[in-house]
Amino acid sequence: MFEDFFNVVKKRFNDGEEEYKPPMFKCPRCQGTSPLSKYEELHRVCPKCNYHGRLSSTERIAITVDKESFREFNGNMRGADPLDFPEYKEKQAELRGSTGLSEAVITGTATIKGSPVVIGVMDSRFMMGSMGSVVGEKITRAFEYATEHKLPVVMFTASGGARMQEGIVSLMQMAKTSGAVKLHSDAGGLYIAVMTDPTTGGVTASFASLGDIIIAEPKVLIGFAGRRVIEGTIKQRLPEDFQLAEFMYDKGFVDMIVERRKLRSVISHLLKLHGFDSKEA
Amino acid sequence: MDEKKTAWERLQLIHTKGRPTIKDYIPQIFTDWYEMHGDRLFGDDRAIIGGIARLDGEPVTIIAEVKGRDINENKTCNFAMPHPEGYRKALRIARQAEKFHRPIICFIDTPGAFCGVAAEERGQGEAIAKNIAEFMTLRTPIISIVLGEGGSGGALALGVCDELAMLENAEYSVLSPRGFASILWKDASREQEASELMKITAEDMVRLGVAEAIIEEPLGGAHNDLDKISENIHEYLSQKIPEKCKKDIDVLLKERYTKFRKIGAFSE
Numbered sequence: 001m002f003e004d005f006f007n008v009v010k011k012r013f014n015d016g017e018e019e020y021k022p023p024m025f026k027c028p029r030c031q032g033t034s035p036l037s038k039y040e041e042l043h044r045v046c047p048k049c050n051y052h053g054r055l056s057s058t059e060r061i062a063i064t065v066d067k068e069s070f071r072e073f074n075g076n077m078r079g080a081d082p083l084d085f086p087e088y089k090e091k092q093a094e095l096r097g098s099t100g101l102s103e104a105v106i107t108g109t110a111t112i113k114g115s116p117v118v119i120g121v122m123d124s125r126f127m128m129g130s131m132g133s134v135v136g137e138k139i140t141r142a143f144e145y146a147t148e149h150k151l152p153v154v155m156f157t158a159s160g161g162a163r164m165q166e167g168i169v170s171l172m173q174m175a176k177t178s179g180a181v182k183l184h185s186d187a188g189g190l191y192i193a194v195m196t197d198p199t200t201g202g203v204t205a206s207f208a209s210l211g212d213i214i215i216a217e218p219k220v221l222i223g224f225a226g227r228r229v230i231e232g233t234i235k236q237r238l239p240e241d242f243q244l245a246e247f248m249y250d251k252g253f254v255d256m257i258v259e260r261r262k263l264r265s266v267i268s269h270l271l272k273l274h275g276f277d278s279k280e281a
Numbered sequence: 282m283d284e285k286k287t288a289w290e291r292l293q294l295i296h297t298k299g300r301p302t303i304k305d306y307i308p309q310i311f312t313d314w315y316e317m318h319g320d321r322l323f324g325d326d327r328a329i330i331g332g333i334a335r336l337d338g339e340p341v342t343i344i345a346e347v348k349g350r351d352i353n354e355n356k357t358c359n360f361a362m363p364h365p366e367g368y369r370k371a372l373r374i375a376r377q378a379e380k381f382h383r384p385i386i387c388f389i390d391t392p393g394a395f396c397g398v399a400a401e402e403r404g405q406g407e408a409i410a411k412n413i414a415e416f417m418t419l420r421t422p423i424i425s426i427v428l429g430e431g432g433s434g435g436a437l438a439l440g441v442c443d444e445l446a447m448l449e450n451a452e453y454s455v456l457s458p459r460g461f462a463s464i465l466w467k468d469a470s471r472e473q474e475a476s477e478l479m480k481i482t483a484e485d486m487v488r489l490g491v492a493e494a495i496i497e498e499p500l501g502g503a504h505n506d507l508d509k510i511s512e513n514i515h516e517y518l519s520q521k522i523p524e525k526c527k528k529d530i531d532v533l534l535k536e537r538y539t540k541f542r543k544i545g546a547f548s549e
Contacts, residue, residue, distance in 0.1 A: 133545035204406030225396035
């Protein structure tokens with residue numbers, strides 16, 4: 001009985017307190033909390049540890065390309081269900097509704113400080129950014145367009161890997177996208193890959209790792225095998241920094257780690273260093 | 282050919298002790314085999330072997346994933362799970378084949394690329410990505426055959442080719458059914474159910490446009506008659522290799538790209 005009474009009081013006290021509490025952000029990296037407004041103001045960067053949180057594809061495009069310059073490719077392309085996998089169609093429809101996205105990547109043309117680019121941005125809100133037929137096809141077409149029009153490609157990766165519900169068809173998207181990257185590269189095209197949180201599995205093992213220049217945002221997860229899978233294999237806990245951008249940088253698989261606030265400017269400089277100057281206004 | 286088996290039955294079959302591995306097949310199908318070692322960067326991964334031999338008297342390059350036939354062989358070849366240096370060795374040997382105008386025959390037989398700390402540190406993702414991209418434009422014919430397990434990116438790293446054949450009971454999948462069940466349903470014990478839903482059999486591969494041919498196995502599986510299964514593989518290669526070598530290389534490369542380019546299901 002006393003316990004009940006105590007719980008009632010505690011609940012009231014908590015309820016009362018919540019009215020004054022601003023929404024908080026809890027960092028998945030440092031576990032520290034900061035006001036959500038501060039986190040949002042920094043475009044989702046943890047004010048305490050500089051972890052770069054996940055942006056939606058529309059937010060990413062907005063902070064990267066010149067205003068009004070983005071022209072989307074294949075905006076209506078939607079997934080099918082090659083294996084007749086239970087509940088897959090329903091899952092896609094539900095996510096289209098809740099996220100407003102058609103699939104896990106948006107591609108198109110834009111300018112960055114005047115330099116023309118083909119840009120692709122993956123979105124982890126749509127089935128963890130996993131690569132099925134639509135992601136594979138859109139990325140392949142983006143590279144083919146860039147090859148044909150002699151344009152550089154800037155690709156923001158964020159993916160849990162292959163789309164399980166599409167099975168082997170999903171695995172083949174690795175070959176399809178990597179083939180298109182290779183033809184773009186053989187034609188002399190510049191490809192800047194920007195690895196964001198998380199870049200893993202079949203995306204790491206295909207187009208994400210094939211950039212001429214590979215940039216990563218600070219502290220994001222980059223790897224091939226999942227942490228739990230590796231821990232299961234070696235039967236021990238992995239160090240905290242394992243598979244972070246900084247780890248991959250030390251091992252030689254990332255050219256530079258660039259903070260989000262500097263990213264647009266760094267990409268612009270790299271484009272200009274490769275001769276992609278601003279189109280005359 | 283056996284009466285129709287389920288994916289799960291075929292999985293049991295390819296894990297039968299005594300199922301032939303590449304080490305059994307090489308002396309049966311090829312002559313003058315010389316194995317080459319090392320990626321020239323880090324070391325020699327015994328999960329992938331590569332080298333030169335003759336097929337019907339003509340020089341070919343062989344690249345293969347190696348399953349062990351006993352515990353000692355399995356320790357040496359890491360249960361056919363390559364590290365990055367294995368894929369880099371494969372690429373080095375493939376580039377030599379291109380240089381000396383030898384066709385390449387890849388034998389796939391792996392549960393997947395190894396998942397471990399060292400593999401991550403040495404860039405497992407980058408190594409696989411590089412092979413996939415480079416094999417797409419190698420200017421020499423490539424035939425790949427899945428002998429048993431074709432597990433994920435670890436298989437695809439030797440699977441970008443002009444034509445893919447599956448042994449009748451072999452499987453090719455995005456992930457092992459066990460891993461699949463554990464990722465999708467957080468319950469690895471549902472692997473049998475996963476194996477049926479995933480569409481992983483040789484017939485599935487042909488239907489989905491992933492494979493072009495199925496090589497028949499002796500009644501009950503390859504382990505029942507090594508001579509017969511070797512003969513079937515040999516016969517397939519004797520037909521396909523000259524056929525691909527006769528093609529104009531630019532046409533061949535265009536067809537290779539298109540083979541993968543057209544796989545996918547979507548609407549617009």
